[in-house]
Amino acid sequence: MFGFSTDTLLDFAFTAFETIAILLAVVISAALLIWVERRLLGVWQDRYGPNRVGPFGILQVAADMIKIFFKEDWIPPFADKAVFVIAPAIIMFTTLMAFAVVPFTETIGVVDLNIGILFVLAMSSLGVYSVILAGWSSDNKYALLGGMRTAAQMISYEVFMGLSLLGVVLLAGSFDLRTIVESQAGMWNVIPQFPAFVIFFIAGIAEIHRAPFDLPEAEQELTAGYHTEYSGMKFGMFFVGEYLGIVLISCLTTVLFFGGWLGPILPGFVWFALKAGFFICFFVLLRAATVRPRYDQLMAFGWKILLPIALVNVAITGAVVVAMA
Amino acid sequence: MEIAFYLAAIVAVAATARVISCANAVHALLYLIVSLLSVAIVFYTLGAPFAAALEVIVYAGAIMVLFVFVIMMLNLNQETVARERSWLAPRVWIGPGVLGVVLLGVLAVALASGGSMGNVDSTPLMAERIGMTMFGPYVLIVELAAFVLLAALVVAAHLGRDDRDVAEEKRVAAARGRRHPGGEQ
Numbered sequence: 001m002f003g004f005s006t007d008t009l010l011d012f013a014f015t016a017f018e019t020i021a022i023l024l025a026v027v028i029s030a031a032l033l034i035w036v037e038r039r040l041l042g043v044w045q046d047r048y049g050p051n052r053v054g055p056f057g058i059l060q061v062a063a064d065m066i067k068i069f070f071k072e073d074w075i076p077p078f079a080d081k082a083v084f085v086i087a088p089a090i091i092m093f094t095t096l097m098a099f100a101v102v103p104f105t106e107t108i109g110v111v112d113l114n115i116g117i118l119f120v121l122a123m124s125s126l127g128v129y130s131v132i133l134a135g136w137s138s139d140n141k142y143a144l145l146g147g148m149r150t151a152a153q154m155i156s157y158e159v160f161m162g163l164s165l166l167g168v169v170l171l172a173g174s175f176d177l178r179t180i181v182e183s184q185a186g187m188w189n190v191i192p193q194f195p196a197f198v199i200f201f202i203a204g205i206a207e208i209h210r211a212p213f214d215l216p217e218a219e220q221e222l223t224a225g226y227h228t229e230y231s232g233m234k235f236g237m238f239f240v241g242e243y244l245g246i247v248l249i250s251c252l253t254t255v256l257f258f259g260g261w262l263g264p265i266l267p268g269f270v271w272f273a274l275k276a277g278f279f280i281c282f283f284v285l286l287r288a289a290t291v292r293p294r295y296d297q298l299m300a301f302g303w304k305i306l307l308p309i310a311l312v313n314v315a316i317t318g319a320v321v322v323a324m325a
Numbered sequence: 326m327e328i329a330f331y332l333a334a335i336v337a338v339a340a341t342a343r344v345i346s347c348a349n350a351v352h353a354l355l356y357l358i359v360s361l362l363s364v365a366i367v368f369y370t371l372g373a374p375f376a377a378a379l380e381v382i383v384y385a386g387a388i389m390v391l392f393v394f395v396i397m398m399l400n401l402n403q404e405t406v407a408r409e410r411s412w413l414a415p416r417v418w419i420g421p422g423v424l425g426v427v428l429l430g431v432l433a434v435a436l437a438s439g440g441s442m443g444n445v446d447s448t449p450l451m452a453e454r455i456g457m458t459m460f461g462p463y464v465l466i467v468e469l470a471a472f473v474l475l476a477a478l479v480v481a482a483h484l485g486r487d488d489r490d491v492a493e494e495k496r497v498a499a500a501r502g503r504r505h506p507g508g509e510q
Binding site for chain 1: 351352355358374375377378379381382385386387390391393394397398451452
């Protein structure tokens, strides 16, 4: 039963190395986003942003990390302790797990699941618990309201995200993300599936509750929403979890609609990084340029506009695929 | 994969037992989520990855969220936990325990007699075949289920409608009309 050959061991070692490398790359780029976002916001608001620590202020990340590690990690006495501690870990876990199926280049990628997209959707739907449980276990009105808003927002937008991906799945004939990238060799999905791309991106913003859909943590109404009672590294995990979400949605948009690693001259990884980087910057621009909608506006927009468009898109794509076959 | 199957199955049984015996409703729900996730792994090891993914997305990721949502609003505290605990006295377990043992006995006999149920290593059942079966021979049942769901949705929308909103809108519209006498009436 345990008769491993040298090849299996080598394979195992290589996969382990690849997994750890991807994990580190993803977490480091998410941490760097703390600095990238503040500098970019500075550019768009006609000011400098953090530029003191290290070249261009890039060591600001290290300074922030050191600060957050040494802050007092306080659990309120009225909180449900076990749930309070688990909640921030869930968002980190589910987001990092979703990266497991993302194909970065022809060869790099942890695993090719034949249910790749469904796995991503499953992980993102489990991520809801992080925010809901954080809001509930804090035993604080603002936190609870934030948690409730998130529950409704994320469940709703998950529906549109799933529906928008159906068109892509129909065109590729597979849930496997690597097959989906390879199916875009002739034409990127963004052209035949433009409505799906817009819906996916909007739903992605709502799923990771970034501005302008950051109602669960709207500071004017809810203090800090679900993470009001969090401090120290537990708050840091929510913070980095949000940036991980940005990286994940950017990578998925690249894979699903913009041909992943495909591109002329430059090596695949460079193309992937360029495309994903573009969407990451777009996330920051959205935060700099948009205002937060009201809660009922957010829900009405989803169910009355996004849902019909997504359904029509699925119907038309299905008809075209059947007609071409 | 056999070891993964048994591990997941053990987790599922243990977590489900905690769902029943836990006095704190939210903790019980969290155990139920763990149970559903381990059932998803059981599906996966049985060669049904599509069913496994749907189990996580639909049950663990959407339906249970609504349960947590509702329980969150109930403002549970130490008092309710104590009351729940008093309801879970040992004598309450006798009836369900006997019924459960009977079911377990039936299952054990079925497995021991080598029925088709005990087969861990079956052929993979992929999304395409599930779709073919559902929308082929069983399409009528799918349509009927859709009717029932639609009816439920309409009823829920009707019950949840707030008549005050409509009255308020009319009042606001009337007030606007007065302010702009030249405007469209």
